[in-house]
Amino acid sequence: MTSAPPNPPSSQLLNPAQTAERLPYPKLLEELVSLLQDRDVQVPPRLVLPLAGGGSLFVMPALDARTAITKLITFTPANTGSSRATIQGDVVVFDVPSGERRLVLDGPTITARRTAAVSVLAAQRLAPCKQGPVLIVGAGVQGKSHLEAFAEGMGITEFFIASRSAASAERLVAHAQALGLKARVATDANAALAECPMAVTCTPASAVVLSALPRPDGFIAAVGAFTPEMVELSASLCQYMAEHGTVVVDTTDAGHEAGDLLQAGLEVARFASLADVVRSPAFEIKGPVLFKSCGWAGWDLAAARTALQEQAQAF
Structure with a gap:
């Protein structure tokens, strides 16, 4: 029995x-x-x-x-x-x-896994070009989780890693290679942006780390800044994306949390949320895409x- x-x-x-x-x-x-x-x-x-x-x-x-x-x-x-x-x-x-x-x-x-998964979901739905390499700016916990999530969730096999700490960047490169992925250190994140259809910024958000304009088919997920005082993207980059591209926020709560957009003088409420994207099978994408993630208990x-x-x- x-x-x-x-x-x-x-x-x-x-x-x-x-x-x-x-x-x-x-x-x-x-x-x-x-x-x-x-x-x-x-x-x-x-x-x-x-x-x-x-x-x-x-x-x-x-x-x-x-x-x-x-x-x-x-x-x-x-x-x-x-x-x-x-x-x-x-x-x-x-x-x-x-x-x-x-x-x-x-x-x-x-926090690490759901944040990375949200970035991947946004890339799946919004990125004009869903091929690598992916530029990851920030080689800490979020950098590692995003590398793993983009590899597993989108099949990306090549990454550029940029970090203010050369040792941290090398460690994440070694981790990627141990997973069978191609990875190398990018000493200049802005220059690397031209080679990468997709990019993620996941730094402590204490200073601007990206200011160059993306490729016409570019996708940037900005993760690190989740208070009005924090910032990773230059004001000019955010303003360019708002005028010439598509900006999507993770939730409407970003209206008072998205430091990158707020410091660029942008009215965050004007932008669609990821829920709008998921619920609309015909969501329109124009030009390069900026996905601003602030975090949400959902x-x-x-x-x-x-x-x-x-x-x-x-x-």
Whole structure:
């Protein structure tokens, strides 16, 4: 007599490696699309509290008809370049009908993977040219996750890596090569932009890192700046994209968070969101594309839904 499979535990605390295992990029990409089409999703504005020393505490809830989450993380820019992570915290996942806690996921892992997946989804839907090489500006956690996501989600095999730290750039190049990908250091990100149909900026956003104009078929995903004071793209580049290309933001919340666009004097509310793109089969793309990502608890909810599905399949 075959015994019945064990019931899933009521709650699991997952470490970074276990959290990553529950978030395979193909399934996470599918869930992002599903979430943007789910009218039951509710995402209130996130609460950002300043901390002494220049850090911030983020409280980010979101829910749908079956799952509710709260992401609780700290962002500590002073940790950049040290052994301590700049983002630390957790995502707590609840079952709505029962009220039970189901998962506690590693916050930095969720942030890295869902952010990269959102950039890939935007590239899949918006990039005029979906071939490599991809320029990645910033060789930290987000640089690594974007390299892996573009390789797995779009089949990109060639990357240029630019970083203010030569050692960090070399490490990411070595990681790419260990995955069987082609990669090399780009000492001048602006010059490399001419060779790369797609580019991602994922730096600490303390200064402009891209100012050159993209190729006519170019796509730029700007990830690093998620407050009005942060910036990665020059004002002239953003203004050019608004006038001659297509600008899309990840969510309407970017209206008060998209530092790159706000510092360029652009009215962010005029731009379409990724939800508009996904829900419109005939979304019009003109010229090169700028996708401005600021982060949203809905992306964390999509990651939690993915993790729950993976958990259910494991039992």
